[in-house]
Amino acid sequence: LYIVVNKKDLEDRRAIADEEVRSLAESFRPPDMYTSAVTGEFVPDAFHGLAIELVDRAFRRDRARSIERGLREKILVLLGQRGPLGLKKNQFLEILRDLRFDDLEAELGRLKGEGLLTIMWYGAADFTAVITRRGSKASIEASAWEEE
Numbered sequence: 146l147y148i149v150v151n152k153k154d155l156e157d158r159r160a161i162a163d164e165e166v167r168s169l170a171e172s173f174r175p176p177d178m179y180t181s182a183v184t185g186e187f188v189p190d191a192f193h194g195l196a197i198e199l200v201d202r203a204f205r206r207d208r209a210r211s212i213e214r215g216l217r218e219k220i221l222v223l224l225g226q227r228g229p230l231g232l233k234k235n236q237f238l239e240i241l242r243d244l245r246f247d248d249l250e251a252e253l254g255r256l257k258g259e260g261l262l263t264i265m266w267y268g269a270a271d272f273t274a275v276i277t278r279r280g281s282k283a284s285i286e287a288s289a290w291e292e293e
Contacts, residue, residue: 147198148177149191154184216244216252218287224262224276225284231265231275256280 148170152159170177176194180187223232223240232240237249253274256262261280266272276284 146173146175147191147195148175150177150179151182153179153181153186155181216241216248217256220249220252220256220274221261221276221280221284221287224274225281225287227276229275231273233273234271237274 148166150159150161150166166177178187178191178194180191182188219241223237238244238246241249253262253264257264260277261283262274262276264272264274
């Protein structure tokens, strides 16, 4: 979110006061700037700032997808290797040491939703994830992808 207030050249006739802009900005904490289309003052800066933000956002999204894809592949390969034994929660966390539990849980939920694994819960805090036949096929594909 960016707040760009036009008509900088007509400050004395502006319908929105600086306080209102600051108040809105406090809620969302976006960058804000005042421009003038008539004089061109700060217009290039506004577009430049937006362009940088769009590129940064695209890189962040690609990096997040890459991390998710990598985690997905790791989980499928691990479960494919374990077969019907599956992996318990503590085994996942031991093998994937840098992984936060919330990220693991989210990815396991997505894989379960796609029918690639099943989760057997033992109480509220412990589980074992086991790969399905469909997941085994995906695991083989993931292993091949990992080897490339």
